[in-house]
Amino acid sequence: MSRLTNRYPSLRGKHAFITGGATGIGAALVENFVLQGANVSFLDIDDASANELMGRLNAKQQLRYQHCDIRDVSALQTAITEAANARNAQLDVYIGNAANDVRHAFDELTPEFWDNNQSVNLRPQVFGAQAAARMMRDGGSIITTGSVSWMRRRPGFVSYTTSKAAIHGLTRTLAQELGPRGIRVNCIVPGAIVTPKQSAQVVTPELEKQFLDNQALKFRLDADDVVAMALWLASDDARGCAGQAFIVDGGIV
DSSP: OOOOOOOOGGGTTOEEEEESOSSHHHHHHHHHHHHTTOEEEEEESOHHHHHHHHHHHTOTTTEEEEEOOTTOHHHHHHHHHHHHHHTTTOOOEEEOOOOOOOOOOGGGOOHHHHHHHHHHHTHHHHHHHHHHHHTOSSOEEEEEEOOSTTTTTOOSOHHHHHHHHHHHHHHHHHHHHHGGGTEEEEEEEEOSOOOHHHHHHTOOHHHHHHHHHHOSSOSOOOHHHHHHHHHHHHSGGGTTOOSOEEEESTTOO
16 A cells, blocks of 8 residues: 555546556556546556456556557557547556566677667657657646666666666657647656565665665665655646656665
């Protein structure tokens, strides 16, 4: 259950679309937008986790889930369009959350591996935002997702850090492109938010200590810390913010 307490009346009845919404930060986003009274559409490839989330939230009138592999741009854009049409052609918030930070050695990098990673981490940010913007009638909020990994020069996943650096440029450019239509484009930049997948695959006690040693704030961040920023950026309270990268990292950079 989320620990967040802020309420944003401007989100009630709005339609939010979230990629990668079945687990981790994505699931926290779905839960909290539902708690704000928003209608939420989300997609993922993890049907079991998505169905568990739907059952736990017990908000069928507010929720819509669709299986979608975001590497398929046509399928992604169709999912966004269909979700908007199911809500009277309304889309107010789009959050490009889905990503894969799989580790890899630079010397072993291949063009095929590179292209597949960009098709998950970068290309959907572009073409998802494109489809979302087409369905935003009266302005809206597009939120991209970056990472502090490239700012920290983290080795071991160059295709991921490159894509996340590119998202900053994308965010600034789209803010100028879409601003005249009242669409605000901003980027949330999470720090060391450990998801269940990362806990199982890459996090060690040594790495946990390193996170805390490097942070200015000496507590472990969690998904709600990212969600708190997303809720604010999606709300009318953030009406003056566009083209910005909001870092939520406990002071690690």
